Amino acid sequence: MRVWSLLKTYTVMVYIFMFAPILVVLLLAFNSSQFGGFPIEGFSLRWFVKLYENDAITRAFRTSLMLGALTAIISTTLGILAALALVRYEFRGKDLITTFLITPVLVPETVLAVGLLIFLRWLHMPRSFGLLLLGHSIIALPFVVLVVQARLTGIRRDYEEAAQSLGASPLQTFFQVTFPLMLPAVFAGALFAFTISFDNITATVFWRPSGMETVPTQIFGMLRNSVSPEINALGFVMICITVGVPLLAGMLARYFSRKKI
């Protein structure tokens, strides 16, 4: 009994330690005081308005959204193709390619960032949005591959074989049978990729062209001058996006699958 209550207290403490800072940001975003801190003086949305009126921030926001969406599209497309090849076909060097696809998860991001930068320098290519996008896609790809691969392994070949025996070409089989069956995983993978890109700061700092800011680098820049309450508001928005989007997607997925059964 004693042990259990001790364990319970300990667990609660760990959670407080993890979530308290986030809670603080969420609360302070609505604090009307000029100097962000406790005690909270009054409820106000003025920091959100300020945020909206700040050109630099809205620009960073648009960049991040665009970058995240494109990263999701690219890494998901590549991820689906890679997963298909790995699960459905036998070829030489398969293990090697699997390892190669997964390495970006294992290599420290700084190393990956510097490596890509040196490689581009060697090619005499300047830093650009394209490079940033490429980098983010590399970072997100392994996650997409893992998620889609897991799902694909669970889809029995019978379905595809049945479709083909009924007259569907391999391409038609993919779009009529395989793709719809792996859609939940594709969806999850794309969201994963989006959040990974949207959150990323380490590699982004290395790769972004001068003058371009994403939301995380913008916040980082602002923090160097002062802790403005605007940042709390921005933090609030970011938390809503990175937590809210996957939750919403999960709810949608459940809604659609329930409708079907």
Place this chain on the structure above:
Amino acid sequence: MARVELINIQKSYGSVQAVKNANVVFEEGSFTTLLGPSGCGKTTILRMVSGLADPTNGDIVVGGKRINNVPIHKRNLGLVFQNYALFPHRTIGENIAFGLKYRGVSKSDAQEKVRHSLDIVRLPGVEDRYPQQLSGGQQQRIALARAIVIEPDVLLLDEPLSALDANLREDMRVELKAIQDRIGVTTIFVTHDQSEALAMSDKIVVMSAGVVEQIGAPDEVYNTPASEFVATFLGASNLLPATVAGRNETGVIMETPEFGKTCVPVARSITLGDAAKGQLMIRAENLHLTKASITKIDSANAVVEAVDYQGQLARYFVRIGNTQLQAINMISGRPFSAGDKVNVSLIPEECSALPANDT
């Protein structure tokens, strides 16, 4: 509808020879069963006919045309899987209509065909349900409907009944056969269940370890097995080592220590050739037990060692000298019990002569 021919078909997976040099003809409109124990290459043959696997050697001819290089989606075959493989994200109606899309059938015609095929499998009105909402037996019928609605040249069924429980399996067996009779499609059916094979087939192809052991009508493979494998795989048989004591115009005289001289008809001793030694095969149901009395011709005295009582039948294990034999008899009156002394008799016309067991 088409005749299917396998000519010198062979399939290897690395060092494993899944099918060794098979020559089989599936007649137009016939129901042929591939029968054999697990791993003997039945599925492999079916996959090669359907186009899911390429033969290592040999030709596959359907309707007079060699189809080795025709991809699966252009072969027009109906395939039914053991696990049904109904598309879970499509309704029953969409599942059945799937193949019609690729055959230029109009929407309204497709609807009509779907309804008609559901009538054939006796499940009308389930178009709007999803596969998960049907029982195993119902899903099996839908899988069949989906395969026959495209009017395939050949219907291929891989153990389609094995996932059903025993009662349902027997019902479906009768129904499947009736449907096949009605639409008259050339059908290749895979099973390892001998009673299924004997009950449904026009012809049975018995396989063992990649080799076709015998091809024939059910009563042919049952009564005149071409090899020891076929004799033991189908039904319960007794195989007694025998020497050939002579030949005459009616048959071969096989001499065994248990029954003395037995004259086996010529038609039942074809695989023996002119060997001097062989085996006398007696089906368990062709050994008749009677109360011990004076020894008649073609009989021997024996002791009942064990009885396996099965209602209207009983399976007896009897001993003659050092040999144990199996006999399955109808029970009239009281069955024999262990320890009883009995007389075991056979009818020579019901016996077969097989080549000697070399191993």
